[in-house]
Amino acid sequence: MINAQEIRNLHDHYLSDKAWPESFKLQHHASNTVYEFIEMNHFFNTKLWNEEDLARRQKVSDSEIAKNKREIDKFNQARNDCIEKIDDFILKTIPKISEMLGKQNSETLGGIIDRLSILSLKIFHMSIQTKRSDTSQTHRDICSEKLKILLNQRNDLAICFDELLNDCVNGLRHFKQYKQFKMYNDPNLNPQMYSEK
Numbered sequence: 733m734i735n736a737q738e739i740r741n742l743h744d745h746y747l748s749d750k751a752w753p754e755s756f757k758l759q760h761h762a763s764n765t766v767y768e769f770i771e772m773n774h775f776f777n778t779k780l781w782n783e784e785d786l787a788r789r790q791k792v793s794d795s796e797i798a799k800n801k802r803e804i805d806k807f808n809q810a811r812n813d814c815i816e817k818i819d820d821f822i823l824k825t826i827p828k829i830s831e832m833l834g835k836q837n838s839e840t841l842g843g844i845i846d847r848l849s850i851l852s853l854k855i856f857h858m859s860i861q862t863k864r865s866d867t868s869q870t871h872r873d874i875c876s877e878k879l880k881i882l883l884n885q886r887n888d889l890a891i892c893f894d895e896l897l898n899d900c901v902n903g904l905r906h907f908k909q910y911k912q913f914k915m916y917n918d919p920n921l922n923p924q925m926y927s928e929k
Contacts, residue, residue, distance in 0.1 A: 733787055733825065733896070736890030739845060742767065743774055743852035753778040766821045769879040770845055773814035777849045780807040781857075805917055811846065812912045818842035819909045826901055833903035837896055840907045844893045858882055 756775050777779045787800035819842035823829050861867075861875035899905040916920040919929075 733901075734770075734789065738895040739761065739848055739893070740768060740852065740886065740890060742770065743849055744776060744856075746771075746778070747852060747856040748753050751829060753782075764788060766818060766825070766913075769814050769817040769842075770849075772848045773811060773818065773842075773846055774852075776807045776811040776814060777846070777853060780804060780811060783807060796803075802873065807912055809917050812914060815840070815842040815846050816909065816911065818845055819907075823909055828903045829900045829906050831903070832906045832908075834899065834905045836901075837905050837907045841897060841900070844889060844896065848886065848889055851882060851889065855879065855882045855886060 746756070749755060753775050756771070783800050783803045785806060787797055789797070810847050819840045858875055858879045860871050862879055865871065896905060896907075900907070919925040
């Protein structure tokens with residue numbers, strides 16, 4: 733079905749495209765497969781990362797930062813929606829997971845895919861820091877060490893993903909789909925929002 737190496741390759745492929753994420757079309761070629769939702773999750777994580785960077789600027793107006801914060805909320809909600817769609821697709825595709833055989837895993841496969849996406853972003857951006865010519869060699873060395881750690885972390889997480897998927901297919905473990913219910917984004921559930929009506 734899927735494996736961590738394919739997911740890592742997909743994440744890295746998109747990040748290597750200089751036009752990413754603006755070049756991405758949400759109606760991508762992988763529609764009707766789990767990769768549709770994996771791609772969308774990575775798209776929203778990338779947009780979220782970029783907005784988080786913008787929100788840390790010091791020499792812009794407060795209204796600019798407020799705009800960034802609203803975009804962060806929007807992309808974070810979309811990212812979480814994609815995790816749920818990934819899990820829903822997997823649960824429908826692998827019957828044994830739905831039968832809840834074996835031990836229950838606290839993290840879902842969609843949650844691990846999301847973490848792999850975030851690690852790929854950290855690796856991509858830390859790699860840039862190791863090549864900067866406008867900073868000291870000490871900075872590049874520190875970032876190179878951090879990059880090694882991030883690569884090891886992603887490798888470990890990839891192993892965990894493949895093991896969990898394999899165990900789920902073989903009925904040794906299962907996971908349940910948990911809904912996030914992000915209340916702060918819902919105008920009917922956030923008291924600060926519904927009190928403004």
